[in-house]
Amino acid sequence: MSETIETSSETITLTIDGQEIQAKAGQTILQAAQKNGIYIPTLCALHASKENGLKSDIAPGTCRICTVRVNGRTMAACTTPVAQDYIVENDTEELNDLRKTIVELLFVEGNHFCPSCEKSGSCDLQALAYRYQMLSPRFHYAFSSREVNAESPKLLFDRNRCILCRRCVLAITTEDGKQLFGFTKRGDKSGIIMDEELVKNISEEQAQQAMHICPVGAIIRKEKGFDTPFGQRKYDHNPIGSETVCTTCNGEKS
Amino acid sequence: MSEHIAALAAKYDNDPNRLLDILIDVQAQERCITDDAARQLAQEVGLSWADIHQTVSFYHFLSETPRGEYTIYLNKGPVAIMQGYEAVATAFSEAAGCPIDSVTEDGRIGLFVTADIGMGDQEVAALINNVVFTSLTPEKARALIKDMQEGVSVQDMASKERAYGDGNNSLPSIGSMVRNNIQKAGPVCLGPYEVGVALRKCVTLSKEEVLEEINASKLRGRGGAGFPTGMKWDFCAKAQGPERCVVANADEGEPGTFKDRVLLTERAELLFEGMALCAYAVGATTGSLYLRGEYTYLREYLEQVLEQMRADNLLGKAIAGKAGFDFDIRVQLGAGSYVCGEESALLESAEGKRGEPRNRPPFPAQSGYRAMPTVIDNVETLASAAQIIDKGAAWFSHMGTEESTGTKVLSISGDCDRPGIYEVEFGITIGALLEMAGARDPQAVQVGGPSGQCLNAEAKDTPISFEGCPSAGAIIIIGKQHDLLAIIDNFMEFFTDESCGSCSSCRAGTWILRNTLRRIRQGQGTREDLTAMRQLSTVMEKTTKCGLGHTAPHPILNTLDNFPHLYEALIPEQSDIRVFDLDASIKAANAAVGRTSVPEEKEEEQL
Numbered sequence: 001m002s003e004t005i006e007t008s009s010e011t012i013t014l015t016i017d018g019q020e021i022q023a024k025a026g027q028t029i030l031q032a033a034q035k036n037g038i039y040i041p042t043l044c045a046l047h048a049s050k051e052n053g054l055k056s057d058i059a060p061g062t063c064r065i066c067t068v069r070v071n072g073r074t075m076a077a078c079t080t081p082v083a084q085d086y087i088v089e090n091d092t093e094e095l096n097d098l099r100k101t102i103v104e105l106l107f108v109e110g111n112h113f114c115p116s117c118e119k120s121g122s123c124d125l126q127a128l129a130y131r132y133q134m135l136s137p138r139f140h141y142a143f144s145s146r147e148v149n150a151e152s153p154k155l156l157f158d159r160n161r162c163i164l165c166r167r168c169v170l171a172i173t174t175e176d177g178k179q180l181f182g183f184t185k186r187g188d189k190s191g192i193i194m195d196e197e198l199v200k201n202i203s204e205e206q207a208q209q210a211m212h213i214c215p216v217g218a219i220i221r222k223e224k225g226f227d228t229p230f231g232q233r234k235y236d237h238n239p240i241g242s243e244t245v246c247t248t249c250n251g252e253k254s
Numbered sequence: 255m256s257e258h259i260a261a262l263a264a265k266y267d268n269d270p271n272r273l274l275d276i277l278i279d280v281q282a283q284e285r286c287i288t289d290d291a292a293r294q295l296a297q298e299v300g301l302s303w304a305d306i307h308q309t310v311s312f313y314h315f316l317s318e319t320p321r322g323e324y325t326i327y328l329n330k331g332p333v334a335i336m337q338g339y340e341a342v343a344t345a346f347s348e349a350a351g352c353p354i355d356s357v358t359e360d361g362r363i364g365l366f367v368t369a370d371i372g373m374g375d376q377e378v379a380a381l382i383n384n385v386v387f388t389s390l391t392p393e394k395a396r397a398l399i400k401d402m403q404e405g406v407s408v409q410d411m412a413s414k415e416r417a418y419g420d421g422n423n424s425l426p427s428i429g430s431m432v433r434n435n436i437q438k439a440g441p442v443c444l445g446p447y448e449v450g451v452a453l454r455k456c457v458t459l460s461k462e463e464v465l466e467e468i469n470a471s472k473l474r475g476r477g478g479a480g481f482p483t484g485m486k487w488d489f490c491a492k493a494q495g496p497e498r499c500v501v502a503n504a505d506e507g508e509p510g511t512f513k514d515r516v517l518l519t520e521r522a523e524l525l526f527e528g529m530a531l532c533a534y535a536v537g538a539t540t541g542s543l544y545l546r547g548e549y550t551y552l553r554e555y556l557e558q559v560l561e562q563m564r565a566d567n568l569l570g571k572a573i574a575g576k577a578g579f580d581f582d583i584r585v586q587l588g589a590g591s592y593v594c595g596e597e598s599a600l601l602e603s604a605e606g607k608r609g610e611p612r613n614r615p616p617f618p619a620q621s622g623y624r625a626m627p628t629v630i631d632n633v634e635t636l637a638s639a640a641q642i643i644d645k646g647a648a649w650f651s652h653m654g655t656e657e658s659t660g661t662k663v664l665s666i667s668g669d670c671d672r673p674g675i676y677e678v679e680f681g682i683t684i685g686a687l688l689e690m691a692g693a694r695d696p697q698a699v700q701v702g703g704p705s706g707q708c709l710n711a712e713a714k715d716t717p718i719s720f721e722g723c724p725s726a727g728a729i730i731i732i733g734k735q736h737d738l739l740a741i742i743d744n745f746m747e748f749f750t751d752e753s754c755g756s757c758s759s760c761r762a763g764t765w766i767l768r769n770t771l772r773r774i775r776q777g778q779g780t781r782e783d784l785t786a787m788r789q790l791s792t793v794m795e796k797t798t799k800c801g802l803g804h805t806a807p808h809p810i811l812n813t814l815d816n817f818p819h820l821y822e823a824l825i826p827e828q829s830d831i832r833v834f835d836l837d838a839s840i841k842a843a844n845a846a847v848g849r850t851s852v853p854e855e856k857e858e859e860q861l
Contacts, residue, residue, distance in 0.1 A: 061613045064759045064797040074796040079613035101793045105762035138786050139766050163758065182304025183755070184311045188765040190755030195303045
């Protein structure tokens with residue numbers, strides 16, 4: 001799979017929610033939207049920045065929350081390259097209800113106890129639940145039995161909270177490209193696994209990065225879980241999607 | 255470090271793209287792939303341990319714990335359930351002394367179930383160490399277990415009955431009890447055929463002329479989606495790339511389908527000719543037959559056919575005497591995954607990875623197997639293409655309908671007198687097929703397998719065609735004696751197990767639909783559940799990446815539309831909101847502590 005998006009020099013014109021924008025050929029719809037201050041929600045794609053330490057954008061295409069309608073057909077914005085004269089619908093009632101439903105699915109699939117989670121207040125899933133005004137899911141809970149892996153000296157891996165976005169699989173690798181995290185099984189038995197040999201010796205910098213890029217509280221740096229006080233957490237003052245420009249972009253600003 | 259593991263990896267040049275072949279060999283030799291083996295393989299082929307693990311855990315026939323010297327995979331497809339699966343499963347389990355999904359204490363016998371092994375016309379069936387056993391009964395199951403306990407070899411167990419199947423099934427290189435059950439041989443895939451004629455005709459044409467002929471025939475893909483074949487070949491021919499590839503998709507995992515098994519058994523040369531002339535038209539040099547793991551028993555035969563065709567100058571260098579026309583084919587085994595029937599998932603699997611659908615674009619015609627522009631076509635599509643080049647586009651397009659030319663090979667099974675293979679012209683009605691097959695008192699017809707449509711009696715005049723009712727080829731006839739929702743439950747279990755886990759809406763949506771159906775079947779459903787299932791189906795259809803996610807809701811939606819009375823019978827009227835009766839629910843607790851419920855008035859008095 002090609003999860004790393006590269007760009008080239010040709011200019012593409014498309015519209016998102018009626019707003020005409022310019023993008024570079026090879027950019028995805030999500031990347032083009034981000035460069036133009038348009039918010040498309042996502043739980044798996046991640047824009048490279050100083051904060052998260054990524055060298056390039058990643059787009060696993062797993063969460064499906066960034067689904068947009070392109071020339072009348074639904075597509076994932078994070079994996080669909082821009083094309084000339086695309087007409088993209090993003091902030092519509094229909095699409096937002098699809099997104100809300102997916103958020104509900106992720107809540108009932110795992111075991112999410114927000115009040116006791118280290119990531120609460122900085123969690124993208126929680127923030128999207130607020131954004132889409134999820135009160136209680138319309139589907140029954142799975143009450144899954146999920147493991148907690150505390151073997152690593154630096155990391156706590158709580159699969160109860162994992163939404164299987166695969167950011168860690170793609171982003172956290174050794175210098176020679178070996179994955180520290182992987183995907184296991186399939187269907188309702190799917191999960192993320194750790195290579196305990198490699199994770200045992202993970203660097204402090206990379207442990208922080210793994211925690212930072214995890215959109216929920218599945219990967220926690222031990223002994224630092226509740227460092228950020230209430231009032232200073234990521235979404236305490238600004239709801240998800242309210243920032244209109246990327247202020248820490250590694251690349252050029254359009 | 256194990257020398258055995260190292261030798262198996264070296265057999266494939268330690269190529270990470272051949273990881274699946276290596277794992278299949280390790281599984282066959284060691285009966286499992288231990289964590290130590292996974293770590294060693296990671297070193298041998300230059301991958302992460304995580305890469306090895308995620309591939310091993312993906313495929314049904316690979317395991318991290320031993321599966322037994324004799325590994326029984328009992329088929330639990332819908333037709334097997336209709337025809338006695340439960341009794342056979344119980345007999346196997348009791349005779350072996352272990353429950354399903356486990357191995358006996360002595361490690362000798364492993365008993366497992368699998369989704370559908372392509373024997374819908376001769377259920378109940380099982381795979382034992384890749385050998386097929388058909389028409390099983392509880393008595394036969396007990397006899398097989400006794401043989402295993404005595405150490406009889408699996409091949410001897412199969413040949414004991416001395417009842418080889420018909421046609422090529424009786425050849426030494428197959429040696430199987432599987433029967434073809436060709437009930438109606440049509441003129442194209444199962445019609446008169448002479449090896450080599452199509453290819454020798456092909457090399458007298460230019461590449462453009464071959465493409466024109468395929469386009470003129472209006473042949474569409476027989477795997478379900480029905481994409482115009484000539485258009486797909488055109489895309490590949492025009493794509494940039496130093497080399498191109500042709501892949502035959504022989505991963506017919508849809509429960510109820512077995513047509514490609516018969517074509518592989520009886521028309522392998524036709525398939526390979528179709529691949530070769532496609533290679534000629536698009537400029538490919540590399541060919542691969544992706545053979546589902548359930549059909550491993552055919553591999554030796556297929557290798558022999560390929561060898562013979564090389565000897566006859568129909569594969570290899572300068573095919574049919576045409577200088578520069580070089581093309582060869584190798585067999586790539588799968589290891590048990592339905593989603594690998596999806597073309598980009600199949601390519602991932604062929605490259606030794608988890609068989610997950612790729613993000614598109616790029617499409618396989620631009621960047622497919624090992625980044626080569628690739629044509630992936632169904633077995634039946636390629637076989638048809640060879641006959642088109644031999645007999646002409648006009649001959650082919652005069653059959654069938656305006657938009658659905660030619661014939662369709664159908665696998666008909668279930669409650670009928672004559673289950674098996676029917677090659678018919680497109681446009682034939684479902685009613686005509688039911689009569690042809692001798693349907694017995696049908697209440698429903700599942701066309702196209704679980705991902706297709708569940709139809710009622712009103713569909714008898716519906717034609718099988720891309721304009722009418724498209725079908726990849728599976729038709730399951732369900733008689734009135736069966737609980738239709740039990741079969742739908744089996745379908746939903748199938749989708750839940752086979753979802754690759756990548757897309758959240760499919761991974762979660764499949765088990766939610768399954769569990770909701772089960773709640774309804776247990777008398778605990780509400781009308782809100784019906785609404786929620788429809789809403790979830792819409793989300794799955796619109797947000798998932800591949801056909802499995804798009805079509806997994808079909809069994810639910812079809813039965814809600816075509817068999818609403820089944821749900822109405824299970825959901826009482828006025829059950830939109832379930833009333834909670836506090837007194838009734840605490841009655842047992844009150845009795846246990848000798849307490850009578852306190853009237854409201856007394857409470858007020860006390861306060």
